[in-house]
Amino acid sequence: MSDTIDKVSIIVSRGSLEGIYPGLIMANGARMEGIEANLFFTFFGLDAIHRAKHEHVKVATVGEPGLHLATWLGGFPGMSTLVTHQLARKMEDLDIPPIPEFVEMISDSGAGIYACKASADLFGLAREDLIEQVSDIITVGEFYRFAAGGQIIFT
Amino acid sequence: MPTATIAGTAVEVDAEGFMTDAGRWTPEMGVEIARQNGIERLTDRHWQVVNFLRTTYLSTGAAPSIRTLGKASGVPIKELYQLFPRGPAKLAAKIGGIPKPRGCI
Numbered sequence: 421m422s423d424t425i426d427k428v429s430i431i432v433s434r435g436s437l438e439g440i441y442p443g444l445i446m447a448n449g450a451r452m453e454g455i456e457a458n459l460f461f462t463f464f465g466l467d468a469i470h471r472a473k474h475e476h477v478k479v480a481t482v483g484e485p486g487l488h489l490a491t492w493l494g495g496f497p498g499m500s501t502l503v504t505h506q507l508a509r510k511m512e513d514l515d516i517p518p519i520p521e522f523v524e525m526i527s528d529s530g531a532g533i534y535a536c537k538a539s540a541d542l543f544g545l546a547r548e549d550l551i552e553q554v555s556d557i558i559t560v561g562e563f564y565r566f567a568a569g570g571q572i573i574f575t
Numbered sequence: 576m577p578t579a580t581i582a583g584t585a586v587e588v589d590a591e592g593f594m595t596d597a598g599r600w601t602p603e604m605g606v607e608i609a610r611q612n613g614i615e616r617l618t619d620r621h622w623q624v625v626n627f628l629r630t631t632y633l634s635t636g637a638a639p640s641i642r643t644l645g646k647a648s649g650v651p652i653k654e655l656y657q658l659f660p661r662g663p664a665k666l667a668a669k670i671g672g673i674p675k676p677r678g679c680i
Contacts, residue, residue, distance in 0.1 A: 448641070454660065
């Protein structure tokens with residue numbers, strides 16, 4: 421094993437704000453260090469590259485102990501929107517871009533952006549439903565080929 | 576702190592070769608650091624990024640994020656990565672003689 425990381429392939433599988441950001445931060449951070457990076461969006465993670473949905477990704481406010489919010493309160497109408505707004509404001513202060521801009525930044529940095537074929541089929545999504553930065557809709561086998569020679573990170 | 580001789584002057588650098596005192600930097604040092612890091616010739620576009628980084632660092636005390644660099648330096652992100660292939664924010668900071676940026680974004 422080499423003592424440096426030269427390539428990473430990051431899988432984003434969740435569709436909540438807190439589910440999507442870690443993968444984006446790791447991909448962007450990899451490119452900033454000169455590490456080759458691929459992003460692979462699967463299942464609800466596809467929302468991050470879905471034309472109609474990528475601007476509306478929210479924090480999941482039910483079932484997250486870290487929010488310290490009673491479950492019944494987390495399920496209250498509007499709670500998810502409220503917490504998302506608060507977090508978005510803090511992120512803007514820290515110069516963390518919103519998801520659509522972040523994905524575009526990562527794509528501009530030379531990282532590959534891929535969608536999972538099984539998930540796209542499952543949700544009935546075609547290429548035109550996804551943002552222009554998506555390089556391709558690929559199979560698991562193709563993903564492994566793209567990921568060859570690097571580390572795979574599942575988020 | 577280790578020292579390095581860059582463009583004929585001994586300066587303090589960190590373990591990765593980033594200068595620790597931005598005040599001692601000269602453009603000649605920038606040219607030499609660039610060459611040591613695989614950039615043979617600094618074009619006007621390189622200098623635009625390096626100067627923006629230095630100005631921001633000297634006025635705010637912190638290097639800008641890659642997002643700010645892409646938005647405000649006048650050089651878009653795609654081009655930043657072409658100019659500085661091994662990581663624009665870090666490499667441009669190194670060339671500009673400012674400490675290594677520590678942000679995650």
